[in-house]
Amino acid sequence: MIEQSVPVLAKALLARRESLATAESCTGGWVAKVCTDLAGSSGWFERGLVTYSNAAKQELLGVSAQTLNQSGAVSEQTVQEMVLGILRHSHAQWGLAISGIAGPGGGSADKPTGTVWIAWAGPGDWLVTRCYRFDGDRDEVRRQAVETALRVLCERLRELA
Secondary structure (H helix, E strand, O other), rough: OOHHHHHHHHHHHHOOOOEEEEEOOOOOOHHHHHHHHOOOOHEEEEEEEEEEOOHHHHHHOOOOOOHHHHHHHOHHHHHHHHHHHHHHOOOOOEEEEEEEOOOOOOOOOOOOEEEEEEEEEEEEOOEOOOEEEEEOHHHHHHHHHHHHHHHHHHHHHHHHH
């Protein structure tokens, strides 16, 4: 549950004196919203960018045009460049990036609706990218993406505690 992950994330980041920055596409800032819903989040949430268009991904995060042309916005390469870009353009130690097809349209045979790529990066050159296939309508796909992004980050911080 999102509501349970955010306080865990906050506590872990505050204990480490580190912060999080996010780069979101299909979730439209939902991760940033739930993080900043928690009072005191300015102590651990550094910034969030909604880079919905390819132009925004390029201009704000440094995603290459070649990556977008060859792999598409919903790809491992793109979310990897997004998460590394948000870390380069922030003061945060931890980053996460999400790009996907929330639907109801926009899917294809190789990238059906519900396909979401998530990338996480953190200290010690930790970088993970994963592809998910979420079921449900647009809101459900987006919610599952947010929940998954936060859960994996919490798991990583728990491993380091």
